[in-house]
Amino acid sequence: MTQIQIRRASPNDAQAFVEIFSSPQVIWGTLQVLYPSVEEWRKKLEPQPDIISLVACVPDASGNEQVVGCISLHLNPNRARRKHAAGLGMAVREDWQGKGVGTAMMQAAVDLAEKWLNISRLELQVYVDNEPAIALYKKFGFEIEGRMKQDSFRDGEFVDVYSMARLKRPNGRAE
Numbered sequence: 001m002t003q004i005q006i007r008r009a010s011p012n013d014a015q016a017f018v019e020i021f022s023s024p025q026v027i028w029g030t031l032q033v034l035y036p037s038v039e040e041w042r043k044k045l046e047p048q049p050d051i052i053s054l055v056a057c058v059p060d061a062s063g064n065e066q067v068v069g070c071i072s073l074h075l076n077p078n079r080a081r082r083k084h085a086a087g088l089g090m091a092v093r094e095d096w097q098g099k100g101v102g103t104a105m106m107q108a109a110v111d112l113a114e115k116w117l118n119i120s121r122l123e124l125q126v127y128v129d130n131e132p133a134i135a136l137y138k139k140f141g142f143e144i145e146g147r148m149k150q151d152s153f154r155d156g157e158f159v160d161v162y163s164m165a166r167l168k169r170p171n172g173r174a175e
């Protein structure tokens with residue numbers, strides 16, 4: 001089985017992000033815009049106090065590291081009563097989907113958020129027809145909380161989106 005390493009993303013990963021988000025299938029599942037640029041990603045990957053970006057790496061044919069997936073946690077450090085909540089977004093390069101990369105990244109993000117950052121609510125949005133993503137989220141205990149109609153524009157039409165969340169403390173009481 002391929003060894004999947006998770007590490008923090010850096011601006012030097014910009015080219016790998018362009019490769020992940022150059023696939024129409026990945027664009028289809030996310031809010032990214034066609035024709036990503038390295039410069040744009042280099043800026044986005046500069047350290048920001050409210051975003052933690054992780055990447056998944058696997059060895060290429062020569063044994064060198066290649067980045068094949070990314071996941072980001074969007075924190076609320078300046079919102080006193082929403083510090084316990086964080087947003088989540090992720091993508092896996094098309095040729096590496098269905099091989100456990102998404103699962104490895106989600107496990108790392110959930111552990112970081114819940115065991116180290118004291119985040120008890122992880123939230124995300126997903127197109128209602130993105131079955132692989134919804135299956136992954138349900139596997140990690142995310143539940144559908146609502147449906148936003150015509151939320152986003154995708155390939156010539158508006159699409160509905162589910163809001164999903166995973167709660168660490170279903171009774172809502174902080175210990």
Ligand SMILES: CC(C)(COP(=O)(O)OP(=O)(O)OC[C@H]1O[C@@H](n2cnc3c(N)ncnc32)[C@H](O)[C@@H]1OP(=O)(O)O)[C@@H](O)C(=O)NCCC(=O)NCCS
Pocket residue numbers: 025026027028029030090091092093096097098099100101102103104125126127130131132133135136139
């Ligand atoms: C959604 C995505 C991140 C999943 O990553 P992945 O590496 O393919 O996921 P994994 O291989 O770890 O599989 C995780 C689970 O997803 C589900 N899944 C994966 N591929 C699937 C498919 N083609 N159909 C249905 N379910 C699927 C399964 O439940 C699987 O768990 P299992 O293997 O234990 O049964 C990836 O497909 C992706 O990047 N898609 C394009 C971008 C995107 O849609 N991002 C999400 C935005 S909300």
